[in-house]
Amino acid sequence: MLFDEKLNLLMNITRTSNSLLARNIALDASFISRLRRGVRTPVENAGYIPAMARYFSSICNSDYQKAALFEAIKNSSSIKPHQSENMETLLLNWLLEKTPDHQDSIDDFLKEVAGFHFKKPAPAAEEAAALNVPGLLKDVEIFYGVEGKRTAVLHFLSLVLQNKTPQTLLLYSNEDMSWMSEDPEYFARWTALMFQILKNGNRIKIIHTINRDFNEMLTGIKGWVPIYMTGAIEPYYCPRTRDGIFRRTLFIAPQTAAVTSSSVRDGIENTVNLLFTRQKALLALQSEFHDFLALCRPLMHIFNPLNQGDYLEILAEFEAEKSDTILKTNTLSHITMPTQLMLRRIEGLPHATAEPLLTYQQKKTSRLLALLENHNFTEMLILPELKTILQGKAVMEFSDMPGGTPAYYTPQEYKEHLANVIRMLKTHKNYHVHIINDNQLDGCMVYVKEGVGVLVGKTTPPSVFFAINESNMTAAFWDYINIHFATEKKDKYDPQQTISRLETIAAQL
Secondary structure (H helix, E strand, O other), X not given: OOHHHHHHHHHHHOOOOHHHHHHHHOOOHHHHHHHHHOOOOOOOOOOHXXXXXXXXXXXXXXXXHHHHHHHHXXXXXXXXOOOOOOHHHHHHHHHHOOOOOOXXXXXXXXXXXXXXXOOOOOHHHXXXXXXXXXXXXXXXXXXXXXXXXXXXXHHHHHHHHHOXXXXXXXXXXXXXXXXXXXXXXXXXXXXXXXXXXXXXXXXXXXXXXXXXXXHHHHHHHHHHHHHHOOOOEEEXXXXXXXXXOEEEEEEEEOOOEEEEEEEEOOXXXXXXXXXXOOHHHHHHHHHHXXXXXXXXXXXXXXXXXXXXXXXXXXXXXXXXXXXXXEEEEOOOOHHHOOHHHHHHHHHOOOHHHHHHHHHHHHHHHHHHHHHHOOOOEEEEEOOOOHHHHHOOOOEOOOOHHHHOOOOEOOHHHHHHHHHHHHHHHHHOOOEEEEEOOOOOOOOEEEEEEOOOEEEEEEOOOOOEEEEEOOHHHHXXXXXXXXXXXXXXXXXXXXXXXXXXXXXXXXXOO
């Protein structure tokens, strides 16, 4: 369990309100609220954790409260509670117990994004897609265990490929997904089939399970990144907590077939997997999926040059939120691009493309200035080599989104943009720039607002842009960017030194 889940459990069991806990441990009620929502995570050696353990141990007196806590600790921790154990010590150890590190999962996810490029399937993938089509199927076919699930899903995808009329597939599974990922050959085959299905004009609505272990959840999403890039997928999540004991899979192609299965916890070895083709059964399963979907929210919006949608509106909405912000890029960011430079670049674009860019540009600067009045905006910049700038090869961030063709700075334009960054550093105390030299996650942007959301993008062509506002993912990315980039730079940060370095670069242009 994560810290916020432990805290929520303790407060629910003891019927403790945010204000009551705040009074007893000398914290602000709003801070308690952020801890409960996962917006804030305790720093190492946080002094309020022992106070929490002391408070909850003093009011957790009834047998049912103790039994519920012991069961939760036993099922979520390496700690094995005993009835004779001191309750305060037990709670303190439980609250202090480290949760699995999210950093590696986020690293892998960002590397997958940064390294992506559109390409034709390899011959091996094409061969994998050439699945032997099943013969005449019954209305219901039964498959057993892990191999049975794999076979059922391959038959399902094969039937979808046979249907030449595009449809929207409905996918959900909170079962253990090792059946898909642990066999590389099978996963390659599954991926090749999915790409072919999308190439044929089909779309996908998928409900992700976010209350499973964060690393497992993000690893699962990472596996979908290449398919997300097509822009043909709508991902959702259900914010309501479920017990995770009984699990369910629903893969539905409304005009063709469906695969369903159920399991208990992670036990998929002996499950029954059912493949339906009867239309009446498909309609019933669709109804079940849509009832569930009505409880869900979009997990992320995905934009690329082939699927631009309303990304400028999403970007403007995100930037209008006032909260501490960190932006890590490997090029000068759109947020500090001078208005006149942007206007000159827009002039050559078609009216339908230029108009929304103009609307965005007119309000971008005022939103940033409003944020800087009371909140910090920190940029972590990876600057290109001087020769790259002088050769006119420094790419503009997400410049291929409006027209599909990447744009590059002239040396004079780059100098103009640098001058604006320097001016902002000199005039706004809440604006900070850290220059990163190690090229970590080169080509990847992370733009995160504490407690609001995160935008993850690939800044080099072809660009891709993930907009996420799920609270646990936002908190994880906020912690990640602080740990990997911002925190280690804060103690050494000297704005004047940064200004001098940027002025030196500008003088050489």
